[in-house]
Amino acid sequence: MGDGVIYPSVFFVEGQGDRIPIVPPRRKPHTRQCSPGQLVLAVLVSLALVGVAVEGYYLLRLQGVLGQVPAHAAAEALAEKVIQERMLQAEKPAAHLIGSENTTKGGKALLWESTKDWAFVRGLGYEEGALVCHQPGHYYVYSVVQLRAVPEACAVTSATHRVYKTTPRYPRPLPLLQRLLAPHCGSGNHSLWAHGSALGGLVHLTPHDRLYVDVKPRHLLQVRDGTRSVFGAFML
Structure with a gap:
């Protein structure tokens, strides 16, 4: 037979033709095969599971290594960050x-020493007693002066300490900071008037703006050792 079905042999026994047993045909067992797509999917799933296991192993090892890092390593990292921030700040204009x-x-401005001892100018200009802005921004400006009334100046009734700004956008100097002082002389050389004046404030400067200090009357100003009268600015 060409259909692949095996038929049983049939025997005819005389006298029993009416009771011939009928046996159903036996079929060949059918084996189910996996398609190529299913095989590839199974391989990919297996590889994914292996990858997850390997990743978990290395994460556990990394956690153990980090637990053994000494505490001073974190301190060194923090110190390095602070140093970098200080270096960035050091590049800002200051004087x-x-x-x-x-x-x-x-003339209108007091003159200063810009290179001697601890005096310096960085990122700003210095011309005839004035600090010249090159980089726009907010600056903290300060000035400290020491005033002292000598015997021949006891007739002075007032003194002023001012910080001015000049700008190309305005024709006259602008007073930024100022203080009014009242000298007082007692009797004798041991009771002469002496006073310190300190000014400081935040200002916004643009290129070509100039800052300078003036004190009136000037003969009251003490500049003996470079510490009694100072002037400066730094960018925030």
């Missing part, structure tokens, strides 16, 4: 000027 023998010999 600190100190008094000199020529401080009171300027």
Whole structure:
């Protein structure tokens, strides 16, 4: 037979033709095969499970290594960050000027020492007693002066300490900070008037703006050692 079905042999026994047993045909067992797509999917799932297991193993190892890192490593990282921030701040414009023998010999502005001892100028200009802005921004400006009334100046009734700004956008100097003082002389040289004046404030500067300090009357100003009268600014 060409259909693949095996038929049983049939025997005819005489006298029993009416009771021939009928046996159903037997079929060949059918084996089910996996398709190529299912096989590839099974391989991919197996690889994914292996990858998850390997990743978990390395994470556990990394956690153990981090637990053994000494505490000073974190401190070193923090110190390095602080140093980098300080370096960035050091690049900002700043200046600190100190008094000199020529401080009171300027015109509208007091003259200062910009390179001697601890005086310096960085990122700003210095011209004839004035600090010149090159980079726009907010600056903290300060000035400290020491005033002292000598015997021949006891007739002075008032003194002023001011910080001015000049700008190309305005024709006249603008007073930014100021203080009014009242000298007082007692009897004898041991009761002469002496007073310190400190000014400081936040200002916004644009390129070509200039800052300078003036004190009136100037003969009251003390600039003996470069610490009694100073002037400076730094960018925030």
